[in-house]
Amino acid sequence: MAEPVYHRIHPLTMVVELPRVIKQLFVAIILVIFQFTRKGGLSEELGFEVVAAALGALVIVPPLLRYYSFGYAIHEGKLLVKSGILQKNLRTIPLDRIQNINLTRSLLHRILGLVDLEIETAAGVKAEASISALTDEQAHVLKAQLMGTKVQSFSRVDRELDRTVIYRPTVKELLLVGASENRAGAMIAAVLGFGAFQPMLQSFFEQEGKQVARSARSLPPAGWQLIIAGIFVFILIGWIISIISAFVKYYNFELSQKDGNLKRTYGLINHFENMLPIKRIQTVHIDQNFIQRWLKICKMYAATAGGMVQEKKSEANQAQIATAPLLTPVLRDDMRDSLLKTALPKADVSNPEWQPVSKNTIYRHLRTGLWPSLFFSGLMAVVFWIYRQPFTRGVVKIQPFWDQFGPYLTFTGLMLLALLSGWIYWKCARWSDAHSVIITRLGWFKRRWNYLPMDKVQLVSVSQSPAQRWFKLATVDFDSAAPTFQKTEIDDMPIEEAFALAKRVHTKSGDSRDSLVDGF
Amino acid sequence: MNGATDISGWKHLHENVRKLWRISNLITGVVVAGFAVIPDLIIRKSADKWPLFPFAIPLVVLVLIVGLGQWIVGRSFECYRYELGEDDLAVAKGVFWKSWRFVNRNRIQHVDLSSGPIARALGLVHVSVFVGGMQAAAVSIPGLSTHDAEMLRSKLIKASAEVIPPDPMSATTPPPAPPEFPNG
Numbered sequence: 001m002a003e004p005v006y007h008r009i010h011p012l013t014m015v016v017e018l019p020r021v022i023k024q025l026f027v028a029i030i031l032v033i034f035q036f037t038r039k040g041g042l043s044e045e046l047g048f049e050v051v052a053a054a055l056g057a058l059v060i061v062p063p064l065l066r067y068y069s070f071g072y073a074i075h076e077g078k079l080l081v082k083s084g085i086l087q088k089n090l091r092t093i094p095l096d097r098i099q100n101i102n103l104t105r106s107l108l109h110r111i112l113g114l115v116d117l118e119i120e121t122a123a124g125v126k127a128e129a130s131i132s133a134l135t136d137e138q139a140h141v142l143k144a145q146l147m148g149t150k151v152q153s154f155s156r157v158d159r160e161l162d163r164t165v166i167y168r169p170t171v172k173e174l175l176l177v178g179a180s181e182n183r184a185g186a187m188i189a190a191v192l193g194f195g196a197f198q199p200m201l202q203s204f205f206e207q208e209g210k211q212v213a214r215s216a217r218s219l220p221p222a223g224w225q226l227i228i229a230g231i232f233v234f235i236l237i238g239w240i241i242s243i244i245s246a247f248v249k250y251y252n253f254e255l256s257q258k259d260g261n262l263k264r265t266y267g268l269i270n271h272f273e274n275m276l277p278i279k280r281i282q283t284v285h286i287d288q289n290f291i292q293r294w295l296k297i298c299k300m301y302a303a304t305a306g307g308m309v310q311e312k313k314s315e316a317n318q319a320q321i322a323t324a325p326l327l328t329p330v331l332r333d334d335m336r337d338s339l340l341k342t343a344l345p346k347a348d349v350s351n352p353e354w355q356p357v358s359k360n361t362i363y364r365h366l367r368t369g370l371w372p373s374l375f376f377s378g379l380m381a382v383v384f385w386i387y388r389q390p391f392t393r394g395v396v397k398i399q400p401f402w403d404q405f406g407p408y409l410t411f412t413g414l415m416l417l418a419l420l421s422g423w424i425y426w427k428c429a430r431w432s433d434a435h436s437v438i439i440t441r442l443g444w445f446k447r448r449w450n451y452l453p454m455d456k457v458q459l460v461s462v463s464q465s466p467a468q469r470w471f472k473l474a475t476v477d478f479d480s481a482a483p484t485f486q487k488t489e490i491d492d493m494p495i496e497e498a499f500a501l502a503k504r505v506h507t508k509s510g511d512s513r514d515s516l517v518d519g520f
Numbered sequence: 521m522n523g524a525t526d527i528s529g530w531k532h533l534h535e536n537v538r539k540l541w542r543i544s545n546l547i548t549g550v551v552v553a554g555f556a557v558i559p560d561l562i563i564r565k566s567a568d569k570w571p572l573f574p575f576a577i578p579l580v581v582l583v584l585i586v587g588l589g590q591w592i593v594g595r596s597f598e599c600y601r602y603e604l605g606e607d608d609l610a611v612a613k614g615v616f617w618k619s620w621r622f623v624n625r626n627r628i629q630h631v632d633l634s635s636g637p638i639a640r641a642l643g644l645v646h647v648s649v650f651v652g653g654m655q656a657a658a659v660s661i662p663g664l665s666t667h668d669a670e671m672l673r674s675k676l677i678k679a680s681a682e683v684i685p686p687d688p689m690s691a692t693t694p695p696p697a698p699p700e701f702p703n704g
Contacts, residue, residue: 458627458651458653459622459627461620461622464614465616502622510626
């Protein structure tokens with residue numbers, strides 16, 4: 001049996017690692033500097049050279065040690081990664097277990113011509129192996145070997161020709177998605193929050209001593225307008241930042257297909273490349289908020305059993321781009337079917353026969369809302385009663401209207417909210433299990449579609465809350481192996497139907513052998 | 521009870537589980553009541569006239585937790601059932617919030633057997649079944665006799681080994697050639 005041949009990472013890795021090391025040793029470095037620059041400190045005895053040497057050693061030694069101890073090899077269908085000086089680690093990853101591969105370049109990487117390579121398997125949420133950093137060519141050779149594809153010429157021209165571009169959003173689409181992303185909710189919340197805050201502020205000014213009251217009164221009417229204008233500017237700036245960040249992050253986004261893998265490349269400053277075997281896709285998720293619905297754009301995600309956890313704060317590299325299982329940050333509505341076809345090649349999910357949930361869901365929402373509503377209105381009544389007692393009289397004054405109707409209004413309001421949420425759920429929630437794919441569509445404000453092939457179902461469960469039992473309803477849950485969008489669930493199906501669906505999917509999912517490896 | 525939710529034919533947990541749950545409920549009750557002594561002392565010290573007898577709060581807490589708990593233990597033992605089917609394992613549980621979970625044998629990644637000191641004294645083993653991609657156990661059976669647990673585990677794992685043929689990818693495609701790097 002031949003010994004594995006270990007390869008080193010690129011020597012310039014030490015330069016790339018500098019920011020990380022400095023960040024990690026920040027406190028130590030500050031301490032050293034302080035110790036040496038302090039009057040009568042060590043520097044007067046040792047001199048500037050020693051200070052510099054000490055700092056240099058702190059910064060340079062760890063990457064140097066890492067460089068000499070780190071090695072990787074491909075040997076007999078396995079990837080071996082060794083690391084560590086005192087405690088030696090050897091990680092072995094069978095190549096056929098690799099779920100996806102990320103290539104990342106920060107600005108520094110791009111100047112030096114280096115790439116970080118991350119490998120994810122189905123275990124855990126973090127990348128199982130991180131090889132940082134390699135030259136561009138090394139990385140592409142390694143990637144091809146890991147994916148089990150032929151190592152091809154790595155000239156840029158060949159790489160350009162050797163793929164089918166599936167989707168390349170226009171600049172306009174990228175700007176639109178940045179503009180419509182989440183900010184709407186934040187804006188509304190901010191405005192509402194301010195509205196709720198204002199009376200509190202006023203009562204605060206009235207209660208506190210005259211001095212404060214005077215200053216509040218002396219605040220000219222323009223002051224409130226100024227605050228509102230300030231909040232508006234604040235929101236506007238946040239909005240512009242979100243547009244710019246979407247643009248910078250996803251600049252030049254391209255989704256392409258090659259040898260059964262989906263490849264995504266993007267980034268203006270930090271460059272990111274990801275390879276995703278189509279057969280490893282566990283679930284596909286689409287979401288679209290109501291502004292995007294109006295703009296006819298959406299976002300599509302494809303989750304694998306590997307990590308790719310949303311907004312991962314990587315410690316391995318400060319400059320690393322957060323990776324979500326995002327297939328494309330923006331997608332025109334008319335492209336949706338064709339991309340679904342690519343991601344789930346064996347299914348026809350373009351025109352699902354939507355099934356509604358039980359209409360009893362409205363009553364169920366009311367029933368679920370009953371106890372919390374009673375609790376909060378009761379609590380309000382008790383608090384008001386305490387305030388009405390002689391010993392608290394005069395501490396806080398409750399307006400007579402609220403004193404009289406507050407609890408009733410609270411109860412009615414909460415129940416109306418429950419009714420509204422039940423009605424929206426009944427109107428919007430749809431499911432379908434045609435073509436061996438479970439599809440759900442949920443939500444009005446932010447509409448979400450989940451596509452889960454039955455082969456990829458790991459666990460089927462039916463559950464029933466007390467309120468659901470009342471109306472003979474149940475929730476059906478399907479878990480996939482993907483950590484994001486793991487659950488595909490349908491609330492409030494009639495219980496018989498729920499068990500029938502669970503049984504159908506359970507039987508079907510038992511037909512496939514190993515859902516983590518088999519293609520769908 | 522309608523047909524779909526009928527679990528009356530399913531297997532119970534081991535009889536000793538009831539004992540185990542009762543004991544742990546008692547321990548929980550005593551510990552929480554112990555913590556409730558602190559507010560009791562503070563209130564009695566600061567209030568001029570305390571209408572109740574000393575240590576009323578921890579006592580009430582203890583009675584509530586133990587009373588409710590002991591009742592729920594009985595109900596929850598009745599509701600916790602499992603069934604080993606031809607190619608799947610089903611577990612039903614829950615008194616108020618009910619759930620029925622189904623795992624295919626060929627989805628099982630590993631099976632854990634564990635038992636704490638009290639469970640060990642009662643001869644009980646906790647069986648947890650894990651599937652791919654989930655951090656927590658997909659289903660767990662919190663108390664079988666050691667023999668039953670080992671039987672169940674061997675059945676689950678043996679069956680899954682028979683169902684899953686050797687990995688198609690590693691079987692058909694030869695491992696890639698050793699790497700040839702431009703600057704190894």
